[in-house]
Amino acid sequence: MHYGDPTQDPHLNTINELDSEEARRQLNAVLDNATVAIFLMNERQQCTYMNAAAERLTGYSLHETQGRALHDVVHHTHPDGRHYPLEDCPIDRAFPERNRMQGEETFVHKDGRFYPVAFTASPIRDDNGHPIGTIIEVRGIAEEKARDTALRESEERFRNMADHAPVMMWVTESDGYCSYLNRAWHQFTGQTAEEAKGFGWLDATHPDDKGEAERIFASANARREAFRIEYRLRRADGVYRWAIDAAAPRFGPGGEFLGYIGSVIDIDERKEAEERQKLLVQELHHRVKNNLATVQSMVNFTLRTSETMDDFRKSVAHRLSALARSHSVLTSSSGRLTALRKILFSELEPYDHDRRVELDGPDLNVPDDVAMALAMATHELTTNASKYGALSVDTGVVCLSWSVEADGFDGRILSLQWRERGGPPVTIPTKRGFGSMLLERILGPQLRGAVQIEYPPEGVHVEIRGLIQAPVAHPYANFAQEVVP
Amino acid sequence: MKRNLAGARVLIAEDNIMVAMDLASEFEASGAEVMGPFARVEEAIAALDSGKPDGAILDVNLLDGIVTPLAVNLIETNVPVVFCTGVSLPTELGAHYPDAQVFIKPTSSDRLVDALALRLVPR
Known part of the structure; x- marks a missing residue:
C-alpha cells in the first residue's frame, strides 16, 4: 500500500475531490495555522x-x-x-x-x-x-540572529582570552580534528595555523614521542576521557623542550561529546628554574659558611693583636660593621661587578665632611673579590688614620685616587693611591698589626700586584697596584670598565 | 698546650683574606715559617720550585679553581696535608685519598694548626 498516494486510500479525500467550499476551508486552516x-x-x-x-x-x-x-x-x-x-x-x-x-x-x-x-x-x-x-x-530570524551573535561573541571572548593566556591551548572536534590552537602555541612552535590544524600539531612533537602521543590521544578520544601526555615539543628555534599536554573532554548541553580542550606547558622551564634555585641555595650555603669563617678568623686575629679587652671589643665591632657594609654594596651591585667608588666611599663616608675626604678616579666596576679586598684595606687604613693619622685631628685630609693602565697583555692594572696630609707627624710603627699584615702580605698577592707603604713625616702614603680581571673567561672581558650612574 | 713548630715550613692556600691572615699569624706565632698565603693554585704550585713545605693547609676552592693539582702534587711527595673547605672535598680527590683529613669551615685556626702539627714529621 502506498500511503503517499491518497487515491489508494478510501478514507482520505484529496483537495481536488472536495467541493470548493470545503477545499477553501481546509486550505485556510493550513495557511492560518x-x-x-x-x-x-x-x-x-x-x-x-x-x-x-x-x-x-x-x-x-x-x-x-x-x-x-x-x-x-x-x-x-x-x-x-x-x-x-x-x-x-x-x-x-x-x-x-x-x-x-x-x-x-x-x-x-x-x-x-x-x-x-x-x-x-x-x-x-x-x-x-x-x-x-x-x-x-x-x-x-531575530532570535536566531541574536543567538548567533551571542555565540560569535562568546567564541571571540574565548579566543581573545586564549590568545592572551600564558600557556599553549588547543581545541579538537569529536572526530579528533584540531580546529583551534591559540597564539602561544604558534609562537612557541613557529607553526602556522594551517600547519598545526587537523593533526599537523603532531608534527611539532619529537619523532620518538609522536607515535605514543597519537596513540594516547586516539584512545582517549574513543573513550571520551580526560588525558595527559608528556612529550618533547619542538620550539621555533628547533630545540626540543619537555612539555605536559593535559586535556578535558567537552560536552554539549545535551551531553553529546564535542571533542577536547587542552593546555600545554613547557616543563623544561620549570625544571630549569628548580635547578637554578638549587644552585642558588648551594651558593648561599657556601657563602654563609665562608662568612662565618671570615668572622671567626677576624675575631681570632683581632684577639691576638689587641692589647686590651676594650681594644678588642671595639675592633671586632668596627670590622664586623665594615664587613656588613661591604656586603650591602656587593649585594646591591649587579652581577659580579661592583662600582669601585661606591665600595671605597662606604668606608670613608663617616669622615666625609669639611672636605676631609677626596676621592678622585674614573668610574669603573671591579670583580667582587677585588672589591671585597679593597674594602677591607680601606677599612684598616681608615681606622688607622682615625687613631693616629690625618683623621685623628680636625685639619687632616685623606686623598684616595686611582687610575687604570694596560698591563701590556690582555688585562688592566689598577693603581690606587692613599695619601694623608695635615695629620700629626708620622712615626714609623714598631708593631705590625692587622692592617700591615693585610696590606703587605695578603693584598698584593690577592690582587696579583704589589702594595707599598711609606711613612713620610707629612702623612702615610700607600700605593696598591693590582691586576683587575673580570671573572668570566671572555677574550674581551678581562676588564670591565663601565660608566656607573 | 703550647705548640712549637720552630723550623717547620707550612704552605697555606686560602683565598679568604681574613682566614688566610689568621692562619698565617697562628702558624707564625707557633714558630713556623709560612709559604704564602696563596689565593691561587697556580701561584702555590709555582712556589714549590723554591722548595717543598713540611706540611700544608689547603682550601678547596681558590680564586683560579679547584685545589686538586696542588693537593695531588703535595700528597704524592708525602707532604702532610690538611683540608679546610666550606663544602666538601671534590669527589675524585676524596675517592683517591679516602684518608685525607678534612675540616669543614668554619674551623678555628688553632685546631687546624694542631691537626697539622700532629702530622708533621720532625726533621
Missing part, C-alpha cells in the same frame, strides 16, 4: 494574500497591503535609512527571472522597527508554465 508568513503576489508584485503569520510578522493586515507592491509596504528602507528601490529587491526578482529566490533581508515593521527575515520566493505558473504571480514564505 502555519508559523511561517506566507504572501501571494500577482504579476504586478502586489499583495493578494497574507496569512495570519504574515500579519503578525509585518504588523499589517491584508486590506492595508492589498493593491500595493508588498516591497513598498514592508521593505522600502535599508536599516541605514537609505531608500530601497523595488528594482534592487531579490525577493521581487523571482517573478521576472522565473526562479526560486532565497536569502536573508531586513524588513520594516508597521511600527517602524527593522527585523531580520529569511525568505523563499517561488514563481507561480499557469498551465503553460508562464509566471502569473509569486508565493513568498518569510520567517522572522
Whole structure:
C-alpha cells in the first residue's frame, strides 16, 4: 500500500475531490495555522494574500497591503535609512527571472522597527508554465540572529582570552580534528595555523614521542576521557623542550561529546628554574659558611693583636660593621661587578665632611673579590688614620685616587693611591698589626700586584697596584670598565 | 698546650683574606715559617720550585679553581696535608685519598694548626 498516494486510500479525500467550499476551508486552516508568513503576489508584485503569520510578522493586515507592491509596504528602507528601490529587491526578482529566490533581508515593521527575515520566493505558473504571480514564505530570524551573535561573541571572548593566556591551548572536534590552537602555541612552535590544524600539531612533537602521543590521544578520544601526555615539543628555534599536554573532554548541553580542550606547558622551564634555585641555595650555603669563617678568623686575629679587652671589643665591632657594609654594596651591585667608588666611599663616608675626604678616579666596576679586598684595606687604613693619622685631628685630609693602565697583555692594572696630609707627624710603627699584615702580605698577592707603604713625616702614603680581571673567561672581558650612574 | 713548630715550613692556600691572615699569624706565632698565603693554585704550585713545605693547609676552592693539582702534587711527595673547605672535598680527590683529613669551615685556626702539627714529621 502506498500511503503517499491518497487515491489508494478510501478514507482520505484529496483537495481536488472536495467541493470548493470545503477545499477553501481546509486550505485556510493550513495557511492560518502555519508559523511561517506566507504572501501571494500577482504579476504586478502586489499583495493578494497574507496569512495570519504574515500579519503578525509585518504588523499589517491584508486590506492595508492589498493593491500595493508588498516591497513598498514592508521593505522600502535599508536599516541605514537609505531608500530601497523595488528594482534592487531579490525577493521581487523571482517573478521576472522565473526562479526560486532565497536569502536573508531586513524588513520594516508597521511600527517602524527593522527585523531580520529569511525568505523563499517561488514563481507561480499557469498551465503553460508562464509566471502569473509569486508565493513568498518569510520567517522572522531575530532570535536566531541574536543567538548567533551571542555565540560569535562568546567564541571571540574565548579566543581573545586564549590568545592572551600564558600557556599553549588547543581545541579538537569529536572526530579528533584540531580546529583551534591559540597564539602561544604558534609562537612557541613557529607553526602556522594551517600547519598545526587537523593533526599537523603532531608534527611539532619529537619523532620518538609522536607515535605514543597519537596513540594516547586516539584512545582517549574513543573513550571520551580526560588525558595527559608528556612529550618533547619542538620550539621555533628547533630545540626540543619537555612539555605536559593535559586535556578535558567537552560536552554539549545535551551531553553529546564535542571533542577536547587542552593546555600545554613547557616543563623544561620549570625544571630549569628548580635547578637554578638549587644552585642558588648551594651558593648561599657556601657563602654563609665562608662568612662565618671570615668572622671567626677576624675575631681570632683581632684577639691576638689587641692589647686590651676594650681594644678588642671595639675592633671586632668596627670590622664586623665594615664587613656588613661591604656586603650591602656587593649585594646591591649587579652581577659580579661592583662600582669601585661606591665600595671605597662606604668606608670613608663617616669622615666625609669639611672636605676631609677626596676621592678622585674614573668610574669603573671591579670583580667582587677585588672589591671585597679593597674594602677591607680601606677599612684598616681608615681606622688607622682615625687613631693616629690625618683623621685623628680636625685639619687632616685623606686623598684616595686611582687610575687604570694596560698591563701590556690582555688585562688592566689598577693603581690606587692613599695619601694623608695635615695629620700629626708620622712615626714609623714598631708593631705590625692587622692592617700591615693585610696590606703587605695578603693584598698584593690577592690582587696579583704589589702594595707599598711609606711613612713620610707629612702623612702615610700607600700605593696598591693590582691586576683587575673580570671573572668570566671572555677574550674581551678581562676588564670591565663601565660608566656607573 | 703550647705548640712549637720552630723550623717547620707550612704552605697555606686560602683565598679568604681574613682566614688566610689568621692562619698565617697562628702558624707564625707557633714558630713556623709560612709559604704564602696563596689565593691561587697556580701561584702555590709555582712556589714549590723554591722548595717543598713540611706540611700544608689547603682550601678547596681558590680564586683560579679547584685545589686538586696542588693537593695531588703535595700528597704524592708525602707532604702532610690538611683540608679546610666550606663544602666538601671534590669527589675524585676524596675517592683517591679516602684518608685525607678534612675540616669543614668554619674551623678555628688553632685546631687546624694542631691537626697539622700532629702530622708533621720532625726533621
